[in-house]
Amino acid sequence: MKPFAYERADETARAVSTVAGSHGHATFLGGGTNLVDLMKLGVATPERLVDVTRLPHAEITETKYGGLLIGAAVRNSDLAVHPLVRERYPVLSEAILAGASGQIRNMATIGGNLLQRTRCPYFQDVSKACNKRAPGSGCPARHGEHRELAIIGHSEHCVATHPSDMAVALAALGAEVHVHGGQGLWSIPLTDLHRLPGEMPQRDTILAPEDLITHVELPPLPLARNSRYRKVRDRASFAFALVSLAAAVEVDGGNVADCRIAFGGIAHKPWRARKAEETLRGRPATPDAFGAAADAELADARPLRDNGFKLLLARNLFVRVLTDLVDG
Amino acid sequence: MAEVATRAIGAPVRRIEGRAKVTGAARYAVEHDPGEVAYGWIVQAQVARGKITDIDDAEARSQPGVLHVLWHGNAPRLEEVSDAELAVFQEPRVAYRGQIVAAVVADNPEAAREAARLVRVKVHEEPHDVGLRADHPHLYKPDKVNPSFPSDTDKGDVDAALARAEVTIDHTYSTPAYHNNAMEPHATLARWDGDRLTVYDSNQGAAAHRAPLAKAFGLEPEQVRVLAEHVGGGFGSKGTPRPQMIVAAMLARISGRAVKLPVTRQQMFAFTGYRTPTIQRMRLGATGDGRITAIEHRVFEQTSQIREFAEQAATPTRVMYATDNLRTSHRLVRLDVPTPSWMRAPGECPGMYALESAIDELALAVGIDPIELRIRNDADAEPDSGKPFSSRNLVACLREGADRFGWADRDPRQRQRDGRWFIGSGVAASTYPAYQRDAEATARVQPDGSFRVGIAAADIGTGARTALTQIAADTLGVPVERVRVDIGDSALPRAGVAGGSMGTSSWGAAVAKACEALLAEMERGGSEAHADTKAEIEAKKDLARHAFGAQFAEVRVDGETGEIRVSRLLGVFAAGRIVNPVTARSQFIGGMTMGMGMALFEESVMDRRYGDYLNHDLAQYHVPANADVADIEVAWIEEDDPELNRIGTKGIGEIGIVGTAAAIANAVHHATGLRFRALPIHLDGLVGAGT
Numbered sequence A: 001m002k003p004f005a006y007e008r009a010d011e012t013a014r015a016v017s018t019v020a021g022s023h024g025h026a027t028f029l030g031g032g033t034n035l036v037d038l039m040k041l042g043v044a045t046p047e048r049l050v051d052v053t054r055l056p057h058a059e060i061t062e063t064k065y066g067g068l069l070i071g072a073a074v075r076n077s078d079l080a081v082h083p084l085v086r087e088r089y090p091v092l093s094e095a096i097l098a099g100a101s102g103q104i105r106n107m108a109t110i111g112g113n114l115l116q117r118t119r120c121p122y123f124q125d126v127s128k129a130c131n132k133r134a135p136g137s138g139c140p141a142r143h144g145e146h147r148e149l150a151i152i153g154h155s156e157h158c159v160a161t162h163p164s165d166m167a168v169a170l171a172a173l174g175a176e177v178h179v180h181g182g183q184g185l186w187s188i189p190l191t192d193l194h195r196l197p198g199e200m201p202q203r204d205t206i207l208a209p210e211d212l213i214t215h216v217e218l219p220p221l222p223l224a225r226n227s228r229y230r231k232v233r234d235r236a237s238f239a240f241a242l243v244s245l246a247a248a249v250e251v252d253g254g255n256v257a258d259c260r261i262a263f264g265g266i267a268h269k270p271w272r273a274r275k276a277e278e279t280l281r282g283r284p285a286t287p288d289a290f291g292a293a294a295d296a297e298l299a300d301a302r303p304l305r306d307n308g309f310k311l312l313l314a315r316n317l318f319v320r321v322l323t324d325l326v327d328g
Numbered sequence B: 001m002a003e004v005a006t007r008a009i010g011a012p013v014r015r016i017e018g019r020a021k022v023t024g025a026a027r028y029a030v031e032h033d034p035g036e037v038a039y040g041w042i043v044q045a046q047v048a049r050g051k052i053t054d055i056d057d058a059e060a061r062s063q064p065g066v067l068h069v070l071w072h073g074n075a076p077r078l079e080e081v082s083d084a085e086l087a088v089f090q091e092p093r094v095a096y097r098g099q100i101v102a103a104v105v106a107d108n109p110e111a112a113r114e115a116a117r118l119v120r121v122k123v124h125e126e127p128h129d130v131g132l133r134a135d136h137p138h139l140y141k142p143d144k145v146n147p148s149f150p151s152d153t154d155k156g157d158v159d160a161a162l163a164r165a166e167v168t169i170d171h172t173y174s175t176p177a178y179h180n181n182a183m184e185p186h187a188t189l190a191r192w193d194g195d196r197l198t199v200y201d202s203n204q205g206a207a208a209h210r211a212p213l214a215k216a217f218g219l220e221p222e223q224v225r226v227l228a229e230h231v232g233g234g235f236g237s238k239g240t241p242r243p244q245m246i247v248a249a250m251l252a253r254i255s256g257r258a259v260k261l262p263v264t265r266q267q268m269f270a271f272t273g274y275r276t277p278t279i280q281r282m283r284l285g286a287t288g289d290g291r292i293t294a295i296e297h298r299v300f301e302q303t304s305q306i307r308e309f310a311e312q313a314a315t316p317t318r319v320m321y322a323t324d325n326l327r328t329s330h331r332l333v334r335l336d337v338p339t340p341s342w343m344r345a346p347g348e349c350p351g352m353y354a355l356e357s358a359i360d361e362l363a364l365a366v367g368i369d370p371i372e373l374r375i376r377n378d379a380d381a382e383p384d385s386g387k388p389f390s391s392r393n394l395v396a397c398l399r400e401g402a403d404r405f406g407w408a409d410r411d412p413r414q415r416q417r418d419g420r421w422f423i424g425s426g427v428a429a430s431t432y433p434a435y436q437r438d439a440e441a442t443a444r445v446q447p448d449g450s451f452r453v454g455i456a457a458a459d460i461g462t463g464a465r466t467a468l469t470q471i472a473a474d475t476l477g478v479p480v481e482r483v484r485v486d487i488g489d490s491a492l493p494r495a496g497v498a499g500g501s502m503g504t505s506s507w508g509a510a511v512a513k514a515c516e517a518l519l520a521e522m523e524r525g526g527s528e529a530h531a532d533t534k535a536e537i538e539a540k541k542d543l544a545r546h547a548f549g550a551q552f553a554e555v556r557v558d559g560e561t562g563e564i565r566v567s568r569l570l571g572v573f574a575a576g577r578i579v580n581p582v583t584a585r586s587q588f589i590g591g592m593t594m595g596m597g598m599a600l601f602e603e604s605v606m607d608r609r610y611g612d613y614l615n616h617d618l619a620q621y622h623v624p625a626n627a628d629v630a631d632i633e634v635a636w637i638e639e640d641d642p643e644l645n646r647i648g649t650k651g652i653g654e655i656g657i658v659g660t661a662a663a664i665a666n667a668v669h670h671a672t673g674l675r676f677r678a679l680p681i682h683l684d685g686l687v688g689a690g691t
């Protein structure tokens, strides 16, 4: 493990400038549940860690519009059990609780969860090629072991998936991410935070190294009270999603009045299912309509040799979750 | 032989070292404090086959705190050892990806690890072959299979019987590689005092580890002491020495310090052993009313270039069902892979998956209930050898299990539903040999009237120490609190490894004999006695001795997503006398849970282009989580078998994993109508099965 310096930041601007001035050698540290593992494996080799868990963004507060402002240093466990989250955004609580283990969720922060790296096995093993870790070295997963990897939005350079469950719920809920970066304060929709791999799989997100996530903001969304997260994985707990679905739906007179839907486990980013949402709005809330909407969304999917099962799984999961939500 | 009076034996005595373990007081290998210590780290080969042309360790050596970098160019010469995996740094050849090619010793583990990363290994890479196939041109017949069974057997005329059979089954089943993944990774702490070597090692038998270690370093066994008082599991992978033990001793010698060398979880997937993948062709012939007339079980497996390990997967078929025509065979191929080794119930575990799946297919083909079919084909004598059984209660286990499980209410029709879930149930038999190996023990009465017993046995988390204490207490006629049993030290009287489910039978007999001798000695005014069970074992009758069991599984399969849930598991075992019902239950449910892992989750995945196991950590190599184990029940039929050993035990450590995977696979078939003949059964093939 490469020797590194550690410092605990107590001022946001200082933390950002430390990383900005380090020429890429310093990195923010959240709970460390992903970054420290990657350092032990030699995948991440920062020279300085700037611990951002004591910065003043560790609270969950209600916004004046009736949404929630969630500090990036809030622990995953605390967010999952927050009464307002449970009441207004159950999909978010369920998604977090479907991820990792109790111990990991106690350590993991919201910022770190969003920026956790792919679980592609080649990425985690420095003795092997991987375009994401070592740009230009190749993507052995594409023709190798990719059963758990992407079916949509991938490129010839990378077929990895984003592993976060929480991010899928946040994508469905239309969350905004607040950033304190080298260029000041800005924010973007969560669905624009993560990238598709394209020609630059080494970049998971649009953030620069010194861009610190300070908050995630949830808009008020009454329909999210009727929302759900369902995750399909290889064992009953403590495994990453093969496919997951976050959905919120409101039905009026047997028709879908409005809905928010996102897939996990199928792409390089949480996959907001906008085509499916559009297809559904105003249509009858029936399994057939749900199936047609899922088909519309997944029409562009290009499964790899060994993960074709994910396509039907994603469709069936979509129909199941929406049907359950509508049936109450 | 005197009857052992039963008081502690059979009682639910709590694990004696339990408190020390949960409070952290119990020390595991590298937790011992030897004073001034240095830390080792291993460097692994990154090609599957080749020759090291040079190792550049300059940068590694220049790191602060680094003491030495060891590799074949500068390592001390070892004496020849029979297991070539232990001949570390003796030659430049790379036999598999992940093999140990260098090691670093430094003042602290961080420096050692970083220096290991900086060692540059230059290799002339050669094309490698890591793919097992049933038609591999280099398949060969090993002289014997583990531990010393014939590779092939052939009784009667299998081909003629198959040709005549009214019903035949011919299917190929396969299992992937599995890694033992004990909770405590392999680890060694080595210290030299002059020419005496002491190692604290995480292993399944201190005495068995001493001899090869002494041999490798050209020492007399008396110059070497191996200690393994507490061990966090092994499941076979710590039954024979692993190379880190040799590396630790080398690093300690070279640095003049005590050296701690822990193996990482990732490294465990390379050089600490695993179960070979298997391809098994099963052919059965039967009459229309389900009497088996022929069985053929052909097994294809891999081993490494440097050591032969032949898993005895077809041997349970030599034991299970009555038939006049029985043929079994094992074929191996040497590949550029790590050496496979023992893993919980080597042989029986994969072999019974194939046999018990094929039996289920036969039951369906002849239209007979699978329990009835097994009862109909129960054997009076060991089918292959013709030897009588000392006891055989397979049928009793099946009947008892059927009662408890509610088998009579089972609707044999497939694809029964509960909403979107398919529900099904399956059954399979279990078996495991009842071995006993000779051992020695001492027993001594202390001035305060308490007793102390010594034997180089191992407790790898099984409860062996507790069972031996119960046996000693009963023999001596005192409460367990008055007896202390010392184990896990090669300086204690010689004993075999914790393996082959024979610990309690082998060590327990020696302990009982020593205690009995002590009582006689005390009559004469003495205070110490020694016993050796060699003679009584040699005098045993030539019988077939095996434990049997029956496993039942109920599964639910989501017809939309394909998710599989094991809603119930029941195992009923006939394994001789049960010394401690609490620790025995743990052994059984532990084995069955591993069997569930084998059925549904576990699989060491290899990318053949690279040649190593890719999913080398516990986030990727899935063992069952608590949430996967819903309702698990264990029962046993106590056997009173006087032909076993003084204690009357058959061994319970391994039988729990045998048959579970077949029971679950059979249940999946009953639930969905789909037969999966390759493990693990992932949901991939079940998505949308209900539509």
Ligand SMILES: Cc1cc2nc3c(=O)[nH]c(=O)nc-3n(C[C@H](O)[C@H](O)[C@H](O)COP(=O)(O)OP(=O)(O)OC[C@H]3O[C@@H](n4cnc5c(N)ncnc54)[C@H](O)[C@@H]3O)c2cc1C
Residues within 6 Å of the ligand: A027, A028, A029, A030, A031, A032, A033, A034, A035, A036, A037, A052, A072, A073, A076, A098, A099, A100, A101, A104, A107, A108, A109, A110, A111, A112, A113, A114, A115, A116, A117, A163, A164, A165, A166, A211, A212, A213, A214, A238, A239, A240, A241, B619
């Ligand atoms: C065995 C295991 C199983 C798991 N299973 C699941 C699962 O099923 N589902 C799931 O969703 N997750 C799972 N996880 C992943 C877990 O959720 C993440 O490790 C965790 O959320 C990361 O949070 P952290 O605070 O520990 O991040 P860290 O490890 O501290 O950081 C991760 C990354 O985020 C960056 N970072 C941290 N905070 C900020 C910030 N405020 N601004 C900018 N950058 C920041 C760091 O620089 C680093 O690059 C699992 C992890 C493990 C080890």
Ligand code: SF4
Residues within 6 Å of the ligand: A118, A120, A121, A122, A123, A129, A130, A131, A132, A133, A138, A139, A140, A141, A142, A149, A157, A158, A159, A160, A201
């Ligand atoms: S899929 Fe992406 S992360 Fe995985 S090996 Fe290819 S480039 Fe690397």
